[in-house]
Amino acid sequence: MRPFQLSLRFIFPLAVVLGAFALVMLPLVDELAQRWFLRDLDIRSQLLARSLRDPMADLVALQDAQGIQSLFDRSVSDAHVRAIAFCDMSGRLLYRSSGFPPGLGCEPGAPQGLRVTDAPLEQDGITLGRIVIAQETGFIDRRTDEFRNYLFAIFLLMFIVISALGAWIAHWGWQGWMQSLKTLVSRDTVGPGRLGAPPAPPEFRPLVSDLRALLHEMNLERRTQQQSPQAWTPDKLRSLLHDELAGDQVLVVSNREPYIHEQGEHGIVVRRPASGLVTAVEPVMRACSGTWIAHGSGSADRVTVDAHDRVPVPPKRPAYTLRRVWLTAEEEQGYYYGFANEGLWPLCHMAHVRPVFRTSDWEQYVAVNQRFADAVVAEAHGDDPVVLVQDYHFALLPRMVRERLPKATIIMFWHIPWPNPESFGICPWREELLAGLLGNTLLGFHTPFHCKNFLETVDRYLETRIEYDASTVSYGGELTQVEPYPISIAWPEPDAPLDVVRCRNEVRQSLQLPVLHQLALGVDRLDYTKGIAERLQAVDRMLDQHPEMVGRFSLLQVAAPSRSSLDEYQGLEARVRKLALAINQKHANPVAPPVLLRVEHFDEEQLARCYRAADVCLVTSLHDGMNLVAKEFIAARDDELGVLVLSQFTGAARELHEALIINPYHIEQGAQALYRALQMPEAEQRERMRSMRSRVRDFNVYRWAGLMLLDAARLRRRQRVTEKIHSHSRQALRRAS
Ligand code: ADQ
Numbered sequence: 001m002r003p004f005q006l007s008l009r010f011i012f013p014l015a016v017v018l019g020a021f022a023l024v025m026l027p028l029v030d031e032l033a034q035r036w037f038l039r040d041l042d043i044r045s046q047l048l049a050r051s052l053r054d055p056m057a058d059l060v061a062l063q064d065a066q067g068i069q070s071l072f073d074r075s076v077s078d079a080h081v082r083a084i085a086f087c088d089m090s091g092r093l094l095y096r097s098s099g100f101p102p103g104l105g106c107e108p109g110a111p112q113g114l115r116v117t118d119a120p121l122e123q124d125g126i127t128l129g130r131i132v133i134a135q136e137t138g139f140i141d142r143r144t145d146e147f148r149n150y151l152f153a154i155f156l157l158m159f160i161v162i163s164a165l166g167a168w169i170a171h172w173g174w175q176g177w178m179q180s181l182k183t184l185v186s187r188d189t190v191g192p193g194r195l196g197a198p199p200a201p202p203e204f205r206p207l208v209s210d211l212r213a214l215l216h217e218m219n220l221e222r223r224t225q226q227q228s229p230q231a232w233t234p235d236k237l238r239s240l241l242h243d244e245l246a247g248d249q250v251l252v253v254s255n256r257e258p259y260i261h262e263q264g265e266h267g268i269v270v271r272r273p274a275s276g277l278v279t280a281v282e283p284v285m286r287a288c289s290g291t292w293i294a295h296g297s298g299s300a301d302r303v304t305v306d307a308h309d310r311v312p313v314p315p316k317r318p319a320y321t322l323r324r325v326w327l328t329a330e331e332e333q334g335y336y337y338g339f340a341n342e343g344l345w346p347l348c349h350m351a352h353v354r355p356v357f358r359t360s361d362w363e364q365y366v367a368v369n370q371r372f373a374d375a376v377v378a379e380a381h382g383d384d385p386v387v388l389v390q391d392y393h394f395a396l397l398p399r400m401v402r403e404r405l406p407k408a409t410i411i412m413f414w415h416i417p418w419p420n421p422e423s424f425g426i427c428p429w430r431e432e433l434l435a436g437l438l439g440n441t442l443l444g445f446h447t448p449f450h451c452k453n454f455l456e457t458v459d460r461y462l463e464t465r466i467e468y469d470a471s472t473v474s475y476g477g478e479l480t481q482v483e484p485y486p487i488s489i490a491w492p493e494p495d496a497p498l499d500v501v502r503c504r505n506e507v508r509q510s511l512q513l514p515v516l517h518q519l520a521l522g523v524d525r526l527d528y529t530k531g532i533a534e535r536l537q538a539v540d541r542m543l544d545q546h547p548e549m550v551g552r553f554s555l556l557q558v559a560a561p562s563r564s565s566l567d568e569y570q571g572l573e574a575r576v577r578k579l580a581l582a583i584n585q586k587h588a589n590p591v592a593p594p595v596l597l598r599v600e601h602f603d604e605e606q607l608a609r610c611y612r613a614a615d616v617c618l619v620t621s622l623h624d625g626m627n628l629v630a631k632e633f634i635a636a637r638d639d640e641l642g643v644l645v646l647s648q649f650t651g652a653a654r655e656l657h658e659a660l661i662i663n664p665y666h667i668e669q670g671a672q673a674l675y676r677a678l679q680m681p682e683a684e685q686r687e688r689m690r691s692m693r694s695r696v697r698d699f700n701v702y703r704w705a706g707l708m709l710l711d712a713a714r715l716r717r718r719q720r721v722t723e724k725i726h727s728h729s730r731q732a733l734r735r736a737s
Pocket of ligand 1: 273277280415416487523524525558559560561600601602603607624625626627628629632
């Protein structure tokens with residue numbers, strides 16, 4: 001069918017061209033043929049006249065009318081000659097052949113269907129008169145018609161032959177191309193282990209990499225669609241774990257623990273940290289009932305664990321085990337605050353804070369990674385657990401675990417951006433970090449851009465074999481798959497949604513704001529990458545530009561203290577507080593301060609109320625892997641109202657196109673977007689919010705985890721098959737020797 005369609009595409013223009021050609025050509029050909037035939041008649045007339053000249057001269061001199069008549073009648077027997085006459089010099093008709101047509105004489109002009117020519121008759125230099133010859137022209141039309149028909153037939157034949165030839169070429173060409181394409185496609189879908197595949201045909205070579213990239217993207221897209229995003233629920237994730245990783249043990253490693261036990265005034269309290277990572281990974285652990293290994297940082301953590309440093313969580317409905325690892329103050333200082341947060345964090349974020357690298361911090365980082373790797377090995381029930389490693393605190397751990405558990409499937413998700421090779425290159429231990437990360441079976445980033453940066457960095461600093469099309473790195477005989485998995489949130493359960501109007505009123509009341517007061521919201525860890533200062537400046541600028549908004553609008557900024565022991569963070573808190581104060585003084589009014597700064601940790605419900613109460617959510621990160629606050633705001637808005645102002649430098653901006661996207665460094669742009677958000681008609685808010693809600697609902701955290709685990713299961717199966725093949729070949733070799 002396809003070659004036929006292709007042929008039609010060729011034949012139709014050909015028919016048009018040939019048709020147009022025939023339309024122009026046929027009248028021209030008619031005219032030309034007529035002219036040729038007439039010229040032919042004239043030449044024949046001349047010849048006849050010449051052959052008559054001598055006998056005629058004698059006969060005219062003798063005035064032998066009978067002889068002339070007989071001469072004329074003999075000549076008229078020629079196929080086309082109709083009549084011959086002789087006219088004297090005065091134009092009198094003296095002699096003519098028998099059957100001379102009426103209307104024909106010595107005067108110029110000829111009746112219909114005849115062509116008349118004349119030739120002078122001379123003797124001894126004296127002109128005696130003119131021989132007039134009339135020839136029939138009827139045959140010219142007949143012959144011209146015949147000629148035209150032949151020509152038409154030739155055109156038709158040409159058309160048929162060229163079309164058939166075209167169709168034939170299209171058919172075989174298509175088949176050949178399809179075959180080549182199929183070879184390429186099948187090589188791409190087979191995946192990274194496609195070394196024995198034949199080379200691409202020469203005509204495809206310039207296209208190979210583009211085609212593969214396209215196919216890879218299509219594969220990803222198809223895979224996404226096949227997973228039917230709507231279907232991603234905790235149950236689906238659980239059943240996927242059951243089907244794909246049945247009986248396999250799942251271990252999570254992260255620095256931050258999902259539940260912190262603190263010694264409070266009235267006994268032990270459990271706190272959940274403000275962390276995007278915890279928000280994302282917790283639902284996975286609930287679904288798979290594994291073990292989460294994390295740093296026990298709470299003041300009551302030690303008293304709540306059992307003899308093996310384990311505690312079942314969540315405290316109210318335990319679903320999995322938390323295994324705590326203890327760190328000394330020195331270790332925590334060097335590994336966490338030092339190398340991870342003063343070194344790697346600024347190294348990976350473009351927020352204009354210089355990374356600090358100290359050898360002592362690095363040594364602690366190595367030691368703590370080893371400590372956590374030991375914990376993984378200790379918690380593993382078999383030799384091939386699935387290990388999910390979280391974030392930049394554990395870049396070395398994957399290789400350390402790989403060395404002890406070579407069959408383990410190690411999946412790591414890097415929650416922060418990955419910089420370009422030049423930026424990463426300033427790290428004195430770049431090779432060690434990259435080698436550690438290449439101990440992973442699967443390494444995930446938020447966006448394809450981060451994956452690309454990582455592959456380029458590896459390419460720059462390590463001796464590896466990189467397959468860009470398949471997104472794999474081969475290092476020391478091991479393969480690491482590098483893929484984007486945009487993280488998300490758990491879509492809220494619909495059983496007890498908070499009423500938006502109630503939240504609006506209650507939050508305004510608690511902040512002592514009028515009922516109709518417009519409210520923007522910022523929720524972040526107090527971190528310099530989040531662009532909190534830039535956000536406050538945008539508020540200030542907006543109030544400068546629209547003084548009528550003073551007293552009618554406020555920003556509620558909830559900033560959870562974070563890494564407060566670091567100078568950079570203390571300085572940030574001081575800057576933010578100072579800025580908020582200055583803005584409030586500048587735009588002082590009797591109704592409400594423009595900035596309501598709360599440097600504290602809000603619990604889940606408090607946050608949910610704030611998300612619902614806000615007219616606008618401001619996410620102005622200078623650089624952010626994803627940013628879950630943007631998605632949490634969207635998920636909370638079941639009334640489909642509220643506007644999200646989102647920094648272009650977040651991973652979320654790649655997905656939430658209906659937000660008002662801004663460059664947070666451009667304060668005026670932020671101010672304008674804020675004002676526009678506050679003025680946005682409800683219909684537009686609804687349209688934007690509805691679209692973003694459907695995306696976040698479908699692309700939720702279960703999908704994030706599910707896709708990663710599906711890929712891990714696939715790689716795990718492949719690894720098992722490879723191992724079997726190797727063990728068979730080893731046995732065969734042994735038998736042979
Ligand atoms: P974070 O930098 O921690 O995470 P983010 O994605 O914004 O950033 O998540 C913050 C989380 O903490 C959200 O769940 C939010 O509700 C919560 N939170 C923030 N402030 C809070 C407060 N004052 N009180 C209570 N809770 C608060 C890293 C990367 C991100 C990436 C995540 C997940 O930096 O880019 O999105 O991991 O991969």
